[in-house]
Amino acid sequence: SQELEQSPQSLIVQEGKNLTINCTSSKTLYGLYWYKQKYGEGLIFLMMLQKGGEEKSHEKITAKLDEKKQQSSLHITASQPSHAGIYLCGADIWASQGNLIFGKGTKLSVKP
Amino acid sequence: ETGVTQTPRHLVMGMTNKKSLKCEQHLGHNAMYWYKQSAKKPLELMFVYNFKEQTENNSVPSRFSPECPNSSHLFLHLHTLQPEDSALYLCASSQRLTYEQYFGPGTRLTVT
Numbered sequence: 612s613q614e615l616e617q618s619p620q621s622l623i624v625q626e627g628k629n630l631t632i633n634c635t636s637s638k639t640l641y642g643l644y645w646y647k648q649k650y651g652e653g654l655i656f657l658m659m660l661q662k663g664g665e666e667k668s669h670e671k672i673t674a675k676l677d678e679k680k681q682q683s684s685l686h687i688t689a690s691q692p693s694h695a696g697i698y699l700c701g702a703d704i705w706a707s708q709g710n711l712i713f714g715k716g717t718k719l720s721v722k723p
Numbered sequence: 724e725t726g727v728t729q730t731p732r733h734l735v736m737g738m739t740n741k742k743s744l745k746c747e748q749h750l751g752h753n754a755m756y757w758y759k760q761s762a763k764k765p766l767e768l769m770f771v772y773n774f775k776e777q778t779e780n781n782s783v784p785s786r787f788s789p790e791c792p793n794s795s796h797l798f799l800h801l802h803t804l805q806p807e808d809s810a811l812y813l814c815a816s817s818q819r820l821t822y823e824q825y826f827g828p829g830t831r832l833t834v835t
Binding site for chain 2 (some may be wrong): 642652654687699703714715
């Protein structure tokens with residue numbers, strides 16, 4: 612089974628709508644990273660969360676970490692076509708060895 | 724632009740060829756990484772270098788040979804690859820192993 616599960620696998624939303632992507636780990640989280648990827652390109656770093664209950668925001672994107680549930684959520688408010696892409700969560704489950712595992716990604720499409 | 728460049732962007736090679744992928748980071752980081760991204764599979768960490776020393780080899784076949792001559796450059800030497808090695812190969816760097824990783828645009832490799 613997958614150590615890092617993302618849901619949903621894909622999402623189609625109307626422009627202006629809010630959405631949430633979840634990332635759940637089967638192991639203890641020492642750090643959680645959110646990235647965005649355009650198809651076939653490199654990953655763009657969005658946010659890093661390290662402490663339980665931590666919440667970070669950048670423009671219209673907010674990420675939270677629930678350490679007890681070993682889960683993180685990424686919330687986009689008032690989605691725009693520029694938000695479309697593949698969102699990946701990465702996790703440090705070996706306590707700072709640089710060895711991250713990644714989820715399979717959530718493909719987001721935003722309809723104008 | 725993330726400050727991490729990769730060349731070539733696309734590569735087609737036969738199974739008997741030898742080729743190399745190059746990665747360069749202009750961020751003054753001390754750790755560098757190679758990842759493999761195959762269709763419908765999570766991003767897989769291959770190698771980690773910290774201050775030019777290899778700290779992680781994720782059970783990668785010996786037909787992939789990394790080289791890190793200094794903290795700014797990372798190579799992946801390829802020889803006698805298999806068709807299943809076709810994938811997007813991504814390089815990343817971070818200030819330290821515990822910090823967020825910045826990714827290059829990737830090299831799309833096709834093995835014929």
